[in-house]
Amino acid sequence: EDQVTQSPEALRLQEGESSSLNCSYTVSGLRGLFWYRQDPGKGPEFLFTLYSAGEEKEKERLKATLTKKESFLHITAPKPEDSATYLCAVEKSNFGNEKLTFGTGTRLTIIP
Amino acid sequence: ETGVTQSPTHLIKTRGQQVTLRCSSQSGHNTVSWYQQALGQGPQFIFQYYREEENGRGNFPPRFSGLQFPNYSSELNVNALELDDSALYLCASSLDRVSYEQYFGPGTRLTVT
Numbered sequence: 001e002d003q004v005t006q007s008p009e010a011l012r013l014q015e016g017e018s019s020s021l022n023c024s025y026t027v028s029g030l031r032g033l034f035w036y037r038q039d040p041g042k043g044p045e046f047l048f049t050l051y052s053a054g055e056e057k058e059k060e061r062l063k064a065t066l067t068k069k070e071s072f073l074h075i076t077a078p079k080p081e082d083s084a085t086y087l088c089a090v091e092k093s094n095f096g097n098e099k100l101t102f103g104t105g106t107r108l109t110i111i112p
Numbered sequence: 113e114t115g116v117t118q119s120p121t122h123l124i125k126t127r128g129q130q131v132t133l134r135c136s137s138q139s140g141h142n143t144v145s146w147y148q149q150a151l152g153q154g155p156q157f158i159f160q161y162y163r164e165e166e167n168g169r170g171n172f173p174p175r176f177s178g179l180q181f182p183n184y185s186s187e188l189n190v191n192a193l194e195l196d197d198s199a200l201y202l203c204a205s206s207l208d209r210v211s212y213e214q215y216f217g218p219g220t221r222l223t224v225t
Contacts, residue, residue, distance in 0.1 A: 004154075036216075043116070043202050043216035044155070087154055099145065099168055100214065102154030 002027040006088050006103035014111050016077045021106045023088030024070040033071050034100065035064050036087040044087055047073075078110045116205050116217035124223045125193050133188040133220045135203030143167070143209045144186040146178060147202040149219070155202055161186055162209040190222075198224045 003026040013019055025033065032051050036044035048057045050066035057064050061082065063074040073086055085107045089100040117136045125131050137144055143162045147155035157170035161180035175191040184205075190197060200221050204214035 034213075041200075041219075041221070043118075043204075043218045046213055046215055049213060089154070099157040099160060099170065100147075100155070101157070102147075104152070104154045 002090060002092060002101045004088055004090055004101055004103035006086075006106050008106060009104070010107040010109070012109045012111060013075075013078055015079060018074070018076045018078070020075070021073040021086055021108070022070060023073070023103055025088075025090050027090050027092050027101070029092045031091045033066055034089045034091065035062075035071070035073055036089065038085045038087055038105070040085075047086075075108070078108075080110045080112050083108055083110045116203060116215055118201075118203050118217040118220050120220060121218070122221045122223075124225065127193055127195060127224055129193050130189065130191045131193060131222060133190075133201050133203075133222070135186045135188070135205075135217055137184045137186070137203075137205035138215050141205035141207055141215075142184050143206045144180055144184065145204045145206070145214060146186070146188045147204065148172075148197075149200040149202055151199075158188070160209070167209055193224045195224050198222060 005024045007022045032049050035047040038044045048064040053068045055066050061076050065072045085105040087105045089102040119134045145160040146158040149155040158172050159169040160167045164180045177189045180186045200219040202219045204216045206214045
């Protein structure tokens with residue numbers, strides 16, 4: 001069965017203190033790995049898609065990387081507005097019946 | 113470009129009742145997926161609709177059903193509501209069924225008492 005595990009569950013950082021969030025996955029036939037940001041009471045906001053091991057993508061203070069077993073979301077010099085829950089999801093190839101399987105998320109708090 | 117919209121924002125129902133949630137896809141998107149997100153959990157896939165037909169279903173009972181209309185808007189219907197159905201219901205649209213990027217709406221918060 002497809003499995004996505006995110007760690008840590010919660011992370012508190014001082015403003016400017018860089019860190020990484022982890023997403024480990026078990027899925028056969030990975031089609032893509034997705035990162036989303038979710039603010040309380042709102043829908044997830046798309047950040048990145050990674051398709052193959054070794055791929056990296058960046059957006060402002062965020063950088064996502066992918067290996068064959070896990071993905072990292074690196075946050076460089078975070079600001080309070082980066083506080084949110086970060087969700088990782090995988091999509092497996094299923095002949096047109098693709099669906100996203102999500103982890104439970106990492107709740108990130110940036111302290112001014 | 114209009115994003116994904118959902119209605120209503122919040123809803124309170126009694127156990128045993130039926131509910132209909134609505135979703136308007138992002139312009140140009142023909143695929144809609146529905147997810148249930150319990151508090152503190154990641155979204156769980158309910159089902160997906162592509163060009164008005166169901167195109168995959170997660171581990172949810174038949175009392176969860178859906179529709180997609182010719183304009184690609186969608187409905188999620190839940191019959192015989194149970195207390196455990198209380199959750200945030202999310203709709204996500206994508207350009208087509210094999211598109212990699214799903215864009216989510218703001219969700220409908222359903223509370224069952």
